[in-house]
Every structure is written in C-alpha cells, then in structure tokens.
Amino acid sequence: DQQVKQNSPSLSVQEGRISILNCDYTNSMFDYFLWYKKYPAEGPTFLISISSIKDKNEDGRFTVFLNKSAKHLSLHIVPSQPGDSAVYFCAASEGSSNTGKLIFGQGTTLQVKP
Amino acid sequence: DAGITQSPRHKVTETGTPVTLRCHQTENHRYMYWYRQDPGHGLRLIHYSYGVKDTDKGEVSDGYSVSRSKTEDFLLTLESATSSQTSVYFCAITGTSGSYNEQFFGPGTRLTVL
Secondary structure (H helix, E strand, O other): OOOEEOOOOEEEEEOOOOEEEEEEEOOOOOOEEEEEEEOOOOOOEEEEEEEOOOOEEEEOOEEEEEEOOOOEEEEEEOOOOHHHOEEEEEEEEOHHHOOOOOEEOOOEEEEEEO | OOOEEEEOOEEEEOOOOOEEEEEEEOOOOOEEEEEEEEOOOEEEEEEEEEEOOEEEEOOOOOOEEEEEEEOOEEEEEEOOOOHHHOEEEEEEEEOOOOOOOOOEEOOOEEEEEO
16 A cells, blocks of 8 residues: 555646645654655655654755645745756655655656746 | 665566675665665665664565675675566665665666566
8 A cells, every 4th residue: 555645647847937746645653754856867866855843844946845634745846947857756754763764655757848 | 975886787687587786885874775666656665774784674575685794785686586576776875863864875776587
C-alpha cells in the first residue's frame, strides 16, 4: 500500500508562473518530509524539507507547505524557470525512528515552457 | 556535492547470474541506503546500513543481500538476477543521526537483466 502518493504524474507551466506540486501521505507517524529533484541520468538532489512541527518552510523560490490534518504537503516554485524542468519526488520519514529511512512518492514530471 | 560513487554505472546481465553493485563514499557517514527506481513506483528502499556490519531490510528486499565491511563501502548483491530486477539502482548516504537529515544520492547504476 502506497504510504506516500503523488497523484499527478505530470505538470506543465509557463515560465515565470507558479508551479504547485502536491503530495499526500497516510502514515500519521511521519514527522519529517522532503522534496527531491531529479534530472535524467542523475541521482536525486535534495531541495527542501519540513518538520511536522512547522507548516511552512521557504528557501528562495521554493516553499513547502504542510497540512498535517489533511496529511498533505505541497511544493511551490515561484517563479518557475525552464531549468526547473525535472522529476520531483516527495518523501517522508519517521524521524524519531533514527533510521533515516525514506518513503518516496511516485514522482511528478514538471515541464516549464519558455 | 557529497562524495558518493557507484560502480558499475551500467550493466547488462543474464537471468540467473549473480551481480554485485558497489557504493563508495568519502564522507565517513554512518548511514547508507540502497534504492531502486521504477516507473510508477518512485524510489523504493531495498536495504540500509547503520554502521559497519549493521544492516536491515527495506520495503523490497527479497532477492537482494547487502554487506558493509568498512564505513566507505556498501555492496548490493543480486544472488541470481531476474528480469524483474531490471531497474536503476541508487545509493544514498546521510549524516550521523540518520534522522531529520536529508540523504545524498549517488549517480545511479542502470541494470538490465535479459
């Protein structure tokens, strides 16, 4: 059973506009959430994270929002740039377990059109 | 960039043959992970290690074994490769506590089992 779900396989936005990528989870024990970006033929790279004690974390053009009651998080990219075109994975962990194990969503392919 | 290398980067093998993938890190990190990436599934954890000779199973460990005889190397072995193990394999590392830390990924190994 998929504990972390990204229900949109793909998203296309115009350069300069906002990109919103969504992620849902089912395990209420998850207390740490991360977003990764992946280009073809490369490993995923860390983008931004958020702890369950927060509902928002911002880093430059990237902001992650966490709604614990809805078990939902989203990544906002503003403004979107063509170089942001990649696959985005959300991931979750039970940070308190001390194993660092991550459960990933299926990924969303973002295309930013010039 | 975290110092993680994977070898080989590409491998084609036949069903029933043993295969070993190597992950090497220069960061002296305690935690190391092996994932596989498949379309529609995102990244799924195979095995992980929390220290030399200390390993544990992930979500999809059947058909795989691991070994870690020194801090810098984490080996993934397919004892008898099957076509269902055709995938891209990623190694990752994380910091001392394992929890509430981002993981850094290697470049990946593309394995094809004929």
